Amino acid sequence: MDIQVPFILLGLGPVGRTLVRQILDTHKTVAQRTGIQFVFEGISDSSGLMWENDGIPEEMLQKILRDTDEHRRLNGVADLHPHAKLNDILRPGTILVDATHSLETTPVVKDALEAGCGIVVANKITLADEWSKAKMYYDHPLIRYEATVGAGLPIISTLRYLLDTGDEITSIEASVSGTLGFLCTALELGVPYSVAVANAKNMGYTEPDPRDDLSGYDIVRKALILARTAGWPLEMHNLTSEPMYPPTWVSRTVEEFMTALPSLDEMYAAQVRLAQSEGRSLRYVAHLTSKGGRVGLTSVAKDGHIGSKSGPANSVEIFTHRYQEMPLVISGPGAGPEIKAAGVMEDMLQLANILQNRLQPMNL
Numbered sequence: 483m484d485i486q487v488p489f490i491l492l493g494l495g496p497v498g499r500t501l502v503r504q505i506l507d508t509h510k511t512v513a514q515r516t517g518i519q520f521v522f523e524g525i526s527d528s529s530g531l532m533w534e535n536d537g538i539p540e541e542m543l544q545k546i547l548r549d550t551d552e553h554r555r556l557n558g559v560a561d562l563h564p565h566a567k568l569n570d571i572l573r574p575g576t577i578l579v580d581a582t583h584s585l586e587t588t589p590v591v592k593d594a595l596e597a598g599c600g601i602v603v604a605n606k607i608t609l610a611d612e613w614s615k616a617k618m619y620y621d622h623p624l625i626r627y628e629a630t631v632g633a634g635l636p637i638i639s640t641l642r643y644l645l646d647t648g649d650e651i652t653s654i655e656a657s658v659s660g661t662l663g664f665l666c667t668a669l670e671l672g673v674p675y676s677v678a679v680a681n682a683k684n685m686g687y688t689e690p691d692p693r694d695d696l697s698g699y700d701i702v703r704k705a706l707i708l709a710r711t712a713g714w715p716l717e718m719h720n721l722t723s724e725p726m727y728p729p730t731w732v733s734r735t736v737e738e739f740m741t742a743l744p745s746l747d748e749m750y751a752a753q754v755r756l757a758q759s760e761g762r763s764l765r766y767v768a769h770l771t772s773k774g775g776r777v778g779l780t781s782v783a784k785d786g787h788i789g790s791k792s793g794p795a796n797s798v799e800i801f802t803h804r805y806q807e808m809p810l811v812i813s814g815p816g817a818g819p820e821i822k823a824a825g826v827m828e829d830m831l832q833l834a835n836i837l838q839n840r841l842q843p844m845n846l
């Protein structure tokens with residue numbers, strides 16, 4: 483007999499929607515392998531919460547997916563509840579997934595923990611909030627957030643395993659942006675910077691405003707999550723970052739920004755030529771220690787773990803007391819809703835087992 487695990491999803495963007503599809507597509511295989519069946523009790527976007535005590539029927543979920551694929555919000559659904567309804571329905575054993583891009587979910591997460599729920603976070607914003615507010619995400623045994631860095635790659639769990647077995651992390655080198663990896667590879671192939679950015683934008687690799695990626699701010703968030711997981715309670719101001727455009731361009735419109743980009747072509751071409759003349763590669767890398775870190779374009783060994791990867795591949799090198807000379811390395815594709823959603827599902831399965839073990843004595 484399969485164990486039914488209630489599940490509430492916050493956020494129906496690409497990650498949330500892909501997660502719903504993956505769970506619907508794989509529920510038989512997952513139940514056969516793990517004995518766990520997730521029951522969609524609640525699903526929400528910013529307009530409200532849809533909730534069914536016995537689980538939202540599959541046909542309704544498919545309709546929601548079709549509607550949200552076409553950018554319609556849940557507010558078209560009959561009987562939509564306000565978000566405050568969550569307080570009435572959270573109960574021990576439920577898994578709450580935060581797939582939003584918002585700081586507003588922290589109070590809900592707190593309430594859910596108090597109610598005995600497990601939490602899976604895909605939302606980097608809350609984890610990169612100031613330490614006094616974000617601390618609970620790193621300390622609580624019923625919170626998982628593997629998909630926030632490197633999508634489905636087992637980076638967070640590896641850092642935790644190292645610390646749990648008494649090792650001490652000394653430094654981390656991380657190339658964790660698929661978009662900037664794509665850009666660096668294009669530059670190495672001789673594509674002018676302005677053309678590489680325009681191509682990445684047209685292929686949907688960047689946000690509609692490419693500065694959201696080129697600012698490096700998203701990498702700073704990921705770097706902060708890695709550092710905090712490594713046991714270093716750093717703040718944003720402990721990390722320096724180098725945007726791939728002049729700071730004065732912040733106030734320009736996207737069109738003005740794109741038009742001005744060719745003026746940066748020669749500068750980036752020269753940096754690539756210099757690195758290549760030294761037998762090295764340029765990558766956008768986060769270097770982290772317990773004291774702080776730097777995030778920016780860096781010349782790295784061409785045949786190293788980071789320099790030898792091309793395109794959107796992610797690579798993280800972890801140096802510890804046990805891995806001093808040769809780092810522990812985790813590499814692979816690190817972008818895209820499919821693998822990110824799979825990372826969320828793996829966290830859900832782990833939590834489901836822990837929650838069931840906690841509930842069992844109560845059920846006897």
Ligand SMILES: NC(=O)c1ccc[n+]([C@@H]2O[C@H](COP(=O)([O-])OP(=O)(O)OC[C@H]3O[C@@H](n4cnc5c(N)ncnc54)[C@H](OP(=O)(O)O)[C@@H]3O)[C@@H](O)[C@H]2O)c1
Binds near residue numbers: 498581630
């Ligand atoms: N897409 C990727 O491949 C990717 C890669 C790496 C990391 N991530 C991270 O994963 C998270 C989700 O990504 P995404 O691309 O799916 O995000 P997204 O497109 O920004 O979608 C966010 C979703 O959250 C909903 N939302 C906002 N506030 C809410 C609230 N208070 N309660 C319930 N729902 C709320 C939004 O609803 P409305 O539409 O109604 O506003 C929307 O459905 C983000 O933090 C992102 O940084 C995504």
